[in-house]
Amino acid sequence: GAVVSQHPSRVICKSGTSVKIECRSLDFQATTMFWYRQFPKQSLMLMATSNEGSKATYEQGVEKDKFLINHASLTLSTLTVTSAHPEDSSFYICSARDLRGAGTDTQYFGPGTRLTVL
Amino acid sequence: DQQVKQNSPSLSVQEGRISILNCDYTNSMFDYFLWYKKYPAEGPTFLISISSIKDKNEDGRFTVFLNKSAKHLSLHIVPSQPGDSAVYFCAARAEPNTDKLIFGTGTRLQVFP
Numbered sequence: 055g056a057v058v059s060q061h062p063s064r065v066i067c068k069s070g071t072s073v074k075i076e077c078r079s080l081d082f083q084a085t086t087m088f089w090y091r092q093f094p095k096q097s098l099m100l101m102a103t104s105n106e107g108s109k110a111t112y113e114q115g116v117e118k119d120k121f122l123i124n125h126a127s128l129t130l131s132t133l134t135v136t137s138a139h140p141e142d143s144s145f146y147i148c149s150a151r152d153l154r155g156a157g158t159d160t161q162y163f164g165p166g167t168r169l170t171v172l
Numbered sequence: 173d174q175q176v177k178q179n180s181p182s183l184s185v186q187e188g189r190i191s192i193l194n195c196d197y198t199n200s201m202f203d204y205f206l207w208y209k210k211y212p213a214e215g216p217t218f219l220i221s222i223s224s225i226k227d228k229n230e231d232g233r234f235t236v237f238l239n240k241s242a243k244h245l246s247l248h249i250v251p252s253q254p255g256d257s258a259v260y261f262c263a264a265r266a267e268p269n270t271d272k273l274i275f276g277t278g279t280r281l282q283v284f285p
C-alpha cells in the first residue's frame with residue numbers, strides 16, 4: 055500500500071529556533087500534499103495545501119511567514135516552523151494525494167511529528 | 173466553530189458485538205464524508221466513505237449510514253474485533269471537487285474480549 059513518512063517523528067526545540075519537518079511519499083508521486091495540526095483533544099486542522107512546483111495555499115488564520123512550505127518534488131514536501139514559540143507545540147501531520155487517484159479517498163497520511171517548543 | 177463533531181471521546185464494546193460510532197456536522201453543503209482509523213504512532217488510514225446522494229455504504233464489516241436531514245452519520249462495525257481498537261475520525265469534504273477535509277475530534281474505540 056501507499057506509504058507516507060514524516061521526519062522527525064518527535065522534536066524538542068528552544069523558543070526562537072526554526073524546525074523543519076519532512077513529508078515523503080515513498081512509493082507514489084504526489085502533486086498535492088496537505089499539512090495538518092492537531093492540538094490535544096482537538097481535531098486535525100488543515101493548515102495548508104502544498105502544490106508541487108508552486109506556492110502553497112494557506113488556510114485562514116495560518117501565518118504564511120511562520121509556517122514555510124516547500125514542495126520541491128513529487129515525493130517531498132517540507133514544513134518549516136520559523137521562530138518557534140511554545141504555542142506552536144503541537145502534532146503536525148501531513149497527507150499526500152496519489153497522482154493516480156481520482157478522489158478524496160486516495161489521500162494517505164504520514165504518522166505525524168510531535169513538536170515541543172520549550 | 174467545530175463543523176464536524178464526534179461527541180463521544182471513547183467507546184468500549186465487547187468482541188463480537190456491534191460498535192456504533194457517531195458523527196454530526198453543521199454544514200448542509202457538505203457532500204462527501206469519510207471515516208478514518210488511526211492506530212498509535214501511525215497516520216490515519218482511510219476506512220470507508222459515503223456520498224451525500226446515498227444513505228448507506230457497506231464494505232465488509234463496516235457500514236456507514238448518512239441521515240442528511242439530521243446532519244448525522246454513523247459507522248457500524250459488526251462483528252467488532254479486538255484489532256478494531258483504534259481512534260476513529262469522521263471527516264467531511266470541505267468543498268466540492270477538492271481534497272480539503274474537515275475532521276472531527278475522534279472517538280477511541282476499545283474492543284475487549
